[in-house]
Amino acid sequence: MTERLERRINDSATMRWTALAIVAVTMMLGYFVAKEMSSIEDLLELPVSQGGLGWTSSEYGFFAGSRSFFNVFCFMLFIGGIILDKMGVRFTGLLACLLMVAGVSINYYAIEFMSPEPTTYVNLPVIGSSVGLGHAWIKRQVLMAAFGFAVFGVGYEMCGITVSKVMVKWFTGFEMALAMGIQVALARFGTGAALLCSHPLAQRYSISTPVLCGLIFVSLGLLVYIVYCFMDVKFDRQVQSSPARTATTSEDEKFHFGDLVVTLKNPGFWLITILCLLYYSALYPFLDFATKIMIYKYGVDPSWAGAIPSILPFSTILFTPLFGMVYDKKGHGATLMILGTIIMTAVIFVFTLPITSSTVAIVLMVVLGMAFSLLPSAMWPSVPKIIPMKGLGTGYSIIFYIQNIGLILVPMLVGRVNQDHTVNGQVDFTPSMWIFTTIGIAAVVVSILLLLLDKKRHYGLQEANVKKEDS
Numbered sequence: 181m182t183e184r185l186e187r188r189i190n191d192s193a194t195m196r197w198t199a200l201a202i203v204a205v206t207m208m209l210g211y212f213v214a215k216e217m218s219s220i221e222d223l224l225e226l227p228v229s230q231g232g233l234g235w236t237s238s239e240y241g242f243f244a245g246s247r248s249f250f251n252v253f254c255f256m257l258f259i260g261g262i263i264l265d266k267m268g269v270r271f272t273g274l275l276a277c278l279l280m281v282a283g284v285s286i287n288y289y290a291i292e293f294m295s296p297e298p299t300t301y302v303n304l305p306v307i308g309s310s311v312g313l314g315h316a317w318i319k320r321q322v323l324m325a326a327f328g329f330a331v332f333g334v335g336y337e338m339c340g341i342t343v344s345k346v347m348v349k350w351f352t353g354f355e356m357a358l359a360m361g362i363q364v365a366l367a368r369f370g371t372g373a374a375l376l377c378s379h380p381l382a383q384r385y386s387i388s389t390p391v392l393c394g395l396i397f398v399s400l401g402l403l404v405y406i407v408y409c410f411m412d413v414k415f416d417r418q419v420q421s422s423p424a425r426t427a428t429t430s431e432d433e434k435f436h437f438g439d440l441v442v443t444l445k446n447p448g449f450w451l452i453t454i455l456c457l458l459y460y461s462a463l464y465p466f467l468d469f470a471t472k473i474m475i476y477k478y479g480v481d482p483s484w485a486g487a488i489p490s491i492l493p494f495s496t497i498l499f500t501p502l503f504g505m506v507y508d509k510k511g512h513g514a515t516l517m518i519l520g521t522i523i524m525t526a527v528i529f530v531f532t533l534p535i536t537s538s539t540v541a542i543v544l545m546v547v548l549g550m551a552f553s554l555l556p557s558a559m560w561p562s563v564p565k566i567i568p569m570k571g572l573g574t575g576y577s578i579i580f581y582i583q584n585i586g587l588i589l590v591p592m593l594v595g596r597v598n599q600d601h602t603v604n605g606q607v608d609f610t611p612s613m614w615i616f617t618t619i620g621i622a623a624v625v626v627s628i629l630l631l632l633l634d635k636k637r638h639y640g641l642q643e644a645n646v647k648k649e650d651s
């Protein structure tokens with residue numbers, strides 16, 4: 181009886197998987213919104229007379245890049261991490277969901293109710309994903325939509341770090357990597373669903389319909405997160421009322437600014453941060469340009485060229501939980517990361533070669549899907565082995581922050597290189613593929629250094645995550 185009273189809510193597999201399902205669904209709905217406009221770029225850029233909004237490519241680039249603006253330039257991601265460690269997962273998660281709802285509402289207002297006519301322009305520095313620095317005239321509608329997307333971006337990344345902390349809270353000592361793998365897989369499903377559904381929805385109804393769907397989704401995400409908050413209250417009450425755990429847990433969860441210094445002095449933290457920066461800076465921007473590469477280099481018909489890169493998010497749905505399971509049961513987290521970086525770099529290198537068969541491109545994309553699963557399934561669950569729980573929010577936020585800088589700068593660089601290597605409308609992607617390959621090689625080196633450091637510092641990256649029998 182005593183033993184039963186001392187059991188925590190997360191000792192029950194049903195309860196912890198329910199908690200995971202709730203927060204992962206909230207995040208998945210956010211991932212849908214993050215990509216809902218990508219596949220309707222052509223419709224946004226159609227002239228108003230043809231039913232489009234008449235945006236220019238630069239305006240779309242400005243809008244696409246705006247998701248990271250407040251996070252990077254106003255340090256909102258970093259501030260979000262501090263809020264998370266100070267205020268906890270309930271407050272921060274709700275705040276994140278509210279920001280997502282507010283951001284998408286502004287976005288919807290701009291697309292549905294503001295005039296698409298190019299009558300009102302605002303002069304602004306353009307820092308779009310494929311545009312580069314400079315000044316351009318931006319329509320007010322674009323500006324408002326971008327403002328909404330930037331507000332959404334703050335909530336989206338804040339939700340990401342909160343969900344990560346929730347998973348560590350419930351799954352430490354259990355199937356943490358599998359849980360994180362399933363969360364990432366659901367997130368990829370959100371991405372894939374947006375890529376597949378937005379265009380047909382916009383064509384069938386109106387351009388604002390995918391945004392309206394996104395608004396409904398993030399509102400649902402908010403409601404679902406409120407349900408999680410009740411579970412979280414129960415978890416915390418149980419921990420506080422357990423005399424055996426109170427002393428350690430309450431002290432454990434208090435965050436002091438000194439903890440930030442400890443995190444910043446940790447070389448393992450920096451290696452993981454640099455690895456995250458390099459890996460995502462090679463993979464995500466490559467994905468952004470992949471459709472164009474399929475058309476220009478592999479001669480794929482534009483009508484289905486987007487389907488080849490979409491293999492990537494869908495293949496990760498299967499592979500990420502699978503590799504997570506391997507990490508939970510067998511360990512070898514650092515080795516999985518090395519494998520992920522090597523496969524990614526090798527595939528990108530083959531894309532650099534003068535091979536133009538679309539079958540080869542499809543096979544490469546499937547293999548890349550494996551790399552896209554290997555590293556996230558091992559890297560994210562490794563963070564709590566390096567940073568203690570109380571500083572985890574700040575830790576994840578710094579990692580995400582530095583990752584976001586790469587996600588802004590690398591597409592800008594590649595966009596410029598592509599522009600410089602365009603002759604008669606034909607782009608030579610070889611120089612930009614070399615950029616991705618070089619970043620990949622650097623990622624391989626950093627992942628090997630992480631393994632060596634783990635051997636020296638004993639973070640436990642090669643150890644299995646499941647420590648006790650499930651009940």
Ligand SMILES: NCCCC[C@H](NC(=O)[C@@H](N)CCCCN)C(=O)O
Nearest residue numbers: 340344360364367464556560580583
């Ligand atoms: N438990 C952490 C899971 C993180 C998953 C990871 N997300 C990010 O890195 C975010 N900063 C969002 C980046 C979105 C870029 N388009 C992921 O692999 O998506």
